[in-house]
Each structure stands twice: as structure tokens, then as C-alpha cells.
Amino acid sequence: MVLEELAEVSARVAATSSRSRKTELLAELFARTEPAELPVVIAYLSGRLPQGRLGVGWRVLREPVAPAERASLTVGQVDAAFTELAAVKGAGSQAGRRRLVEGLWGAATEAEQRFLYGLVTGEVRQGALDAVAVEAVARASGVPVAGVRRAVMLSGSLEEVAAAVLAGGEEALSGFGLVVGRPVQPMLASSSGSVAEAVAALGPCAVEEKLDGIRVQVHRVGERVSVYTRTLDDITVRLPEVVELARTLPAERFVLDGEVLALDGEGRPRSFQETAGRVGSRLDVGTAAETLPVSVAFFDVLAVEGRELLDLGYAERAGALAALVPEVARVRRSVVADPGAGGAVEGAEGFLAEALARGHEGVVVKGLDSVYAAGRRGAAWRKVKPVRTADLVVLGAEWGHGRRAGKLSNLHLGAREPDGSLVMLGKTFKGMTDEVLAWQTERLGELAESDDGHVVKVRPELVVEVAFDGLQRSSRYAAGVTLRFARLVRYREDKPVDQADSVASVRAAAGWDG
Numbered sequence: 001m002v003l004e005e006l007a008e009v010s011a012r013v014a015a016t017s018s019r020s021r022k023t024e025l026l027a028e029l030f031a032r033t034e035p036a037e038l039p040v041v042i043a044y045l046s047g048r049l050p051q052g053r054l055g056v057g058w059r060v061l062r063e064p065v066a067p068a069e070r071a072s073l074t075v076g077q078v079d080a081a082f083t084e085l086a087a088v089k090g091a092g093s094q095a096g097r098r099r100l101v102e103g104l105w106g107a108a109t110e111a112e113q114r115f116l117y118g119l120v121t122g123e124v125r126q127g128a129l130d131a132v133a134v135e136a137v138a139r140a141s142g143v144p145v146a147g148v149r150r151a152v153m154l155s156g157s158l159e160e161v162a163a164a165v166l167a168g169g170e171e172a173l174s175g176f177g178l179v180v181g182r183p184v185q186p187m188l189a190s191s192s193g194s195v196a197e198a199v200a201a202l203g204p205c206a207v208e209e210k211l212d213g214i215r216v217q218v219h220r221v222g223e224r225v226s227v228y229t230r231t232l233d234d235i236t237v238r239l240p241e242v243v244e245l246a247r248t249l250p251a252e253r254f255v256l257d258g259e260v261l262a263l264d265g266e267g268r269p270r271s272f273q274e275t276a277g278r279v280g281s282r283l284d285v286g287t288a289a290e291t292l293p294v295s296v297a298f299f300d301v302l303a304v305e306g307r308e309l310l311d312l313g314y315a316e317r318a319g320a321l322a323a324l325v326p327e328v329a330r331v332r333r334s335v336v337a338d339p340g341a342g343g344a345v346e347g348a349e350g351f352l353a354e355a356l357a358r359g360h361e362g363v364v365v366k367g368l369d370s371v372y373a374a375g376r377r378g379a380a381w382r383k384v385k386p387v388r389t390a391d392l393v394v395l396g397a398e399w400g401h402g403r404r405a406g407k408l409s410n411l412h413l414g415a416r417e418p419d420g421s422l423v424m425l426g427k428t429f430k431g432m433t434d435e436v437l438a439w440q441t442e443r444l445g446e447l448a449e450s451d452d453g454h455v456v457k458v459r460p461e462l463v464v465e466v467a468f469d470g471l472q473r474s475s476r477y478a479a480g481v482t483l484r485f486a487r488l489v490r491y492r493e494d495k496p497v498d499q500a501d502s503v504a505s506v507r508a509a510a511g512w513d514g
Contacts, residue, residue: 001037003078003108004071005029007115010045017419019132026136035167039159040079042133044119046158050079051086056097056120063098065105065113073107078116121449121459130158130498141165143173151176153374154184156232178308180253181219183228184374187257187300188499189364189381191509195348198365198382199339206314207348208299208333209355210362210383212272213261214279214494216296220246220254231496238279240289242296249324251305256325258298268359272490280493299331299364302372313369314380335368352384361385377499388509389467390415390483390501391492393422396457397444400429400437408441408456413466413486415479416502422460423478423503431467431488440491463500465489471507479503 009029013022026045033041043050081104088096105113134152138145143165151161155176164172178184192198199205215230216239225246227236236243242260262270262278269275274292281288301321302309309317321330334351336344352363362385370380392413400409410429414422432440447458466486474482481503501509 001033001041001075002071003073003075003112003115006041006044006075007112010115011111013045019419022132023135023139026133027139030136030140030162030166033166035163037075038163038166040075042137042159042162044075046130046133047119049082049119051082054082054085054097054120056085056101061101061117061120063102065102067105067110067113068107069109071109071112073104073112077107078104133158133162137162137165141169143170147173154178156183156185178255178303178310180255180303181221181224181226183217183219183226183232184255184302185232186215186217186230187373187381188377189383190377190379191505192365192382192384193509195352195363195365195384196345198384199336199345199348202365202367202370202380202382203339204337204368205339206318206333206335206366206368207351208331208364208366209297209358209360210364210385211259211261211297211331212269212361213259213275213294216242216258216260218242218246218254218256218258218296218298220249220252222252223247229494230499231494235279237285238281238288239294239296240285241294245296245329251324253306254304254324255302256298256321257300257302258296259331260294260296262292262294276494296329297331298325298329299333300372301325302374310372310374313371314366315368317372337368352386356386377505387467388469389465389489390506390509391463391465391495391499392425392506393460393497393500394444394458394462394464395422395424395460396455397440398427398429398455399453404429404437406441407437408444409437411440411464411488412455413464413483414460415506416498416500417479418502418504425477425479425481425503425506426474426483426486428466428483428486428488430486436488436491460497463492463495463497465492481507 009025013025016022029041030038040050081100085097085100088100105116108116134149135145138148147170148161148165151173152158155161161176164175192201195207217228219226225236225243226234227239227242229235239260260275260279262275264270275294278288278292278294298321301317301324304320304324309320334348336348338344355363362383365382365384367380392415394411395414396412397408398410400407409432410427412427413425415425417423443462444456444458447461448456449459450457466483467489468483469485471481472484473480476482
């Protein structure tokens, strides 16, 4: 496929707000794409590069290159060029990248250059989200969308599923069941303003402690244990304690969902930064484990001894979890079997108070009949925190003044819209230590797309957790609202941008309908 065709469809998708039209455009494109090219085509439309980071910043891209008069670049040639770019390392790498970029840009037409620039800088956010692409793949292949969606959740790769079903039809879905040893996308929770609100919405439910750690998925096949993050990265070698515990459990084939966190001498959770630092430590694993050991608390089981549990209700999965994992390694929970009974809601609120007293950040309320919807942020799980927080995307930062001179300080914060775009909800310069200021100045400099001397615009790759007191109307921002008294809680490098909060979820967390 020539790049011009892909760039044209991308532009047409960007120009429409209609989800059905986006789906139609993508389905038509997928239907005429060779299966071998499909993974790259889908990745590009969703703004992803199969190679990951290329190390190409605005300093490399700022010099204009004369465009080609006629389109000749193919998708395969672009993919090969990006692979070569990603391999450039060491001394002289900046000059090497610039040479390769000039060669690629010089072979592209003006429209293709715009598309390539958007890919490299992370600006391809035209609404071709994975959810829309899933529907388009289903339409192009004639396969039920529910089947495609489930296959993507279980495989973790839309590109892989698309190539398979467009080549093999519905029969290809049989190759995408839950496989122990292959991570699946985790189920996520939406937000509620209070325990009472969550219980009223869910009915019979369980209230679990919400731990402030690193989400992990643990797979065991015989003596082989694998540990994955919420972004499906393999961190097995970094967590020998978790591996050791998994090998003591009375089953040889299972998938568990849980949270890893570091505890102090009194059994209270240490800060998230300490836990994240331990999990991401570059030290010798044995030394890191001795210096700061971690504990794991499991709250769900997806499969055990050849039995897939995803479609069972929460209550049944909780029973299977209790049979497999000792209480000391399970998240504390309290069951609200009859929300209408006297004192039921008060008891759930008391459990929240106890969780907070133990140093945890809140609770997650889960419907007793809820299935495990891998990869979805459904309404069946509701997180409740006493402080309103949101996970937002850093869109830019302003150079500081006074004692913050020379440091990037005031963060520009964005939230997701339904079409995949990011809109600004406000700014904050509060909650930043000197260490955070130094780190974010360096990190945001690496992501910089432009710098006018006041504001540095960056590629939207970093997520931050922000606490705020509420929302208020604002004509300054496209979302129509802005955060009140926002302050930085922490950077969430463990969370990808597509799992940041939407404008709707921020409004819901604030209990704000204005």
C-alpha cells in the first residue's frame, strides 16, 4: 500500500466527528489492505509506532525538507525506515537520525510529510481509536464485533487479531482464547464520588481495599512463573518475591491479578514512588529485594488448572481465589450482600475508613455478579477515593520564574475526548519538589515539540495523577470546564496515555453535572 492512500484516509477520518463514518472509512481501507501490511497500517492510524520510541525530537524535525512531487513511498518502506531510525545509538546519533529523517521526508509528498510528522511526534489523534478500529475490522472481515473485541482483549494486540480475521474469517477467533503465559489487558475501574453512590449503582457487591502500588498479572505454568505490568511488560526478573510466592500455591497453572507494594516495618504501605522505584530499579535484583522487599496482594483469578474464569461472576471468582491464595496474600474485602439492609451502607463506609486508616488510598466496589471484562473500564467496578484525583496527560509546561527559573514548572493538563483527542483542563505548578522539577525539566525536554521561550509543547506521552477540589465552568478551555486548585500528586509512568481519564470521567469523579 502506498503511504499516500493511508495518509488520505487518516485525514478523512480526522475531518469527521461521526463514529459510524470513521468506522466505514477504516473498514474500506482494511478490506483492501494486504494482511501482511495490516498490523503496520492499524498501528499508524492509531498513532503507534511498532518500533516504539525513535529518539527523534523537534530539534531533528525543525529543519524543513523539500517534499517529493509524486507519491512513491510504500507503507513497508516507511516501516523499514523507522526500524533503521530506532536502531541509531551512541556517538553521532543525532546527526545519523537527521540524515535518515531527511532521506525519508525527501521521498514523501507534502501530505505524506504531514502524516509522518504526526506519527513521529505522537500527534496522530484523529479519532481512529482502537475501539473504532475494532468495529472496522469486524465490518471488513464480516466477523461479529463482540468476537473481535474479546480476541483483542485476550491477545493484547489489535494488529495481530486484525491480520488473522481478515485472512481467516471468524474461524481465526478460536486462536485467541486466554492462554496462561500470555498477558491479557486488565479490567479497569470507573470512578464514584462515594461508597454510598457506588453501592446504590451496583447492588450486591464487595468492597475491596484500593492499594497504592503497581498492578501485576501473574502467570504460572509448572515451575515457570511470569509477572506482567498493566501495560503487559514482563517484569518477572525484578520481583523474585512474587515468583517465589506463586510457586508455593497449590496449582501449577493459573493467572492472578493483583497489586505489588512495599510495606514499612509496621505493615503500612510505603509511598508509591518507593514501590515504583523498587520495581524499576537498575540495581542487582537480589540487592534491591533485600533493600526494599515488596509484598503482593491478589484480588482476582482469571484461570486455574485449565479452567477459564473470565465469564464467571465476581463472587465465584472470589471463591476460586480463596481456594488458591492464602488470606495473607489477598486484598481485604467486605461483602455487601443486601444493600437495602439496615447498616449495610454504613458498614461499607466503615470499611473505607479502616482502609484509609491502614494507609491505603481508598476502596474499589465490585458487583458480585460482574464478569472480568479484560481491557475495559466498565461500570461494574467503581473506585472511591476521599480525595478527588484524575490521571491526566501532560501537554506542555511553562518555564518558571524566581527560584524556579530555568525549570519547567506550570504543567498543561489534558483529558481524553470520545474521539481520542486530548483537550486541556487546566494547569498546575503546585505539589512539585525540587527533585520533581529537575526530573520533569529533563524528561519534558526529551519530549519537546516546540519552545517559544514561554511554553514548551511536548508529545503527549506522560500521565500525571492530579488532585483537585472540583470543577468550574471555563470558556478558555474546549472542554468547557477547568480544574479548581489542582496539584500534582505523582507521575504515573506505569500508565499509558490511552488509560488516562476522559473529560467525562473527571466530571463524574467531581460529581459535577454543571
